[in-house]
Amino acid sequence: KAGVTQTPRYLIKTRGQQVTLSCSPISGHRSVSWYQQTPGQGLQFLFEYFSETQRNKGNFPGRFSGRQFSNSRSEMNVSTLELGDSALYLCASSLGGAITGELFFGEGSRLTVL
């Protein structure tokens, strides 16, 4: 069974640009969550999508957005990039529904903003 796949793995952007990250969940998983991971802040929850609907949202500004497609693949977008957006962005998928808590993570997309 293929794991969670995130693309791109690494990217460098400059302030003011925008970026789109992609996540392909494990086949059959309907929930996709996004996290920002930094050495100082640890894991910060961005949002979760379930069956194409945003089900939960963290405390990030509106520059951070996401969506989920009918095949459960998800994208997140960050507009007007700031230096502080440099981080590892993790995507996690889960079955959702009856099974709680077990998330399967991708390797992450490492974003550097210059």
Add this chain to the structure above:
Amino acid sequence: AQRVTQPEKLLSVFKGAPVELKCNYSYSGSPELFWYVQYSRQRLQLLLRHISRESIKGFTADLNKGETSFHLKKPFAQEEDSAMYYCALSRGSNYQLIWGAGTKLIIKP
């Protein structure tokens, strides 16, 4: 408010010594608690969940509702245990996990 606290950002112990990574939570309902681990250059992955009451890689964790704790323990640390450990709480399938800040465990040879 629901919260997960891992008081130690860094824990360093010698190989063969016992290890205890602390996790305290604040939640009024019946929590489901988890430990996730991230080894160097590997994905974050589930280590164990309290509901299964199993030992994984020699680690155990017991939910203490009286002390609202879910500490992770291992009697004899090994160098391969060096990793980042996160404690997380689930309030149910419709809610995102609540994460602790993480503890970096370093096992010294």
